Amino acid sequence: MSETESQIATEASTAYDHWQKSGDAFVKNGWVLVTLPDPSVVHETRTALTAEVDRILGHSVTRLEDYHRFVESDDDNIRIQQALSDFYWASGFARRIVAAQRAFLSGFIGADLLAQTYPYLRIARPGKPRDNLGFHRDTHHGSSPFEVSMFVPFTDLDESSAFRVLSGSHADPESDYPFEQVSDPIITRGSALHKLGFPYAPKILRPEVALRSEPVPMRVGQALFMSLGLVHGQEVNAGTTTRISSDIRIVNGLAPVSTTRGVRDDYFTSLWESPSSRAARMYTTNNPSHAI
Template sequence: MIKTIKVGIPGFCSSFTFADSHAQIIFMIDQHKENILKDGFTIIELGNASFIESMQNDLLLFTNNFLGSSLKVKKLENLHHELPIESLNEFRLKVIKLINQNQDFRKNLTDTILPHFQHLLGPDLAIQKNINLVISLPGDVTSQIPMHSDMWTGHSPFELNLWVPFTKTYKTQSMFIMPLDKWILRKEEFKNSKNTLQELTKLWEKDFVFVEVDPGQALIFWHNLPHGNCTNQETISRLAVNVRIKNLYTPYGDKGLGDYFIPLTYGPMTELIFKAKTQWD
């Protein structure tokens, strides 16, 4: 049985305020940095209700446009009531295209998470060119993602993954991940094992945790950790976007700058050098 875990800031409540809002932000970000170093992942509060509502409304609009109705789906968690499983992949690909054509969607997303990633990765950032959408409908065996590490498919270890759900996520409807301390103990076993990934997932079941993330929150995780999802045995659908972010100047894997990543932000020194270079040239 895989456990469920909700990782955040111990004792921190979103309604709690500091006199100095800057100090509040630094306190939160430092706590998330500690979570990343300890567990390899953390759950952040996006802190912008209008942003979440706007993105949810965009997804609902995309969904109902696909279904040919403005009334069918009123809550994303009820998507499975209207969308047949056999139409899921076509739907997902079309919505991904719409998401990536919508500049406001991308800007809302990046503006909200920038302070966290700049604190974790530095001021110069690169972001995955295309935002991805993952969907899990109740009982859909075709949407399982077996245990994997993104590094096994050529990604750089210097990347972090941002996972933003637009429905409540819990138990089998969520994703599972192996915390850093467990993976450190299992890594040598993995290297020498002759078992299949499916067999290892079963053997290591007690080491995985399902993450609980609510709308208005996001999961940041190091994608070197084994993670995946199983068949959704709950009663609601799950829709989440994910995107990878890294420091612009750290090593790239098979996914390079230009073809897979694009610059997101430049730090003061980089801007200074660019400015000076234009004057020299």
């Protein structure tokens, strides 16, 4: 075996051990915290977002955690969040973050991978309930349990500013989590805020759910992988720093999930296909009756 072949074999073995251990925790709890095998693009994204905030504001914020000190108005925050999201999408950072973890994700989710085309970029300032979605279960909003949310912070998060999860809730029946659906006069279907990830008809879980949740402190270079059936969220950032993050939906390309749904016609984009799937697609192109 050549030196290159030995290196590839070692990397594959390491990735296998990594995703197997992470996978066991994910199945049990509905979430798992992972130190990314290749965090370089995450750090690059943080640097680029900081520079873009500086450009928008016309002065330096030094670090993203201090964002709230310069942006107090909710209207200004939404305007900046939209501009940052456009920048984030146009720069292709999310796709590169996911692609950099290919060896791990191929074992964790599958060799055929779709990723959200326009993943949400979130900004949660301290003491601002409007910046948060509250506690929710994404399957209540039409998401599939086959999907995985890859929550990537671009700021370090302590217990007060961190996302919160309800371990094991991904396996519970929907009846265990009754909700009240409310309308939001500011957000309409297909609006700019809806495209930023704010639901136009949020489904609010009972307050006691928050009491049973636990925080997941994180640092830049880690990712929180969550089942879409997991109860999670935060009612307000109770910390002293701004949380800036992205939640990227990822799904196996062979899972029974529509790639065109919701507020976007191109909700998912294919990142890569296995050789067997590529070969099968050649066959089904000429034999459409055998297509899934």
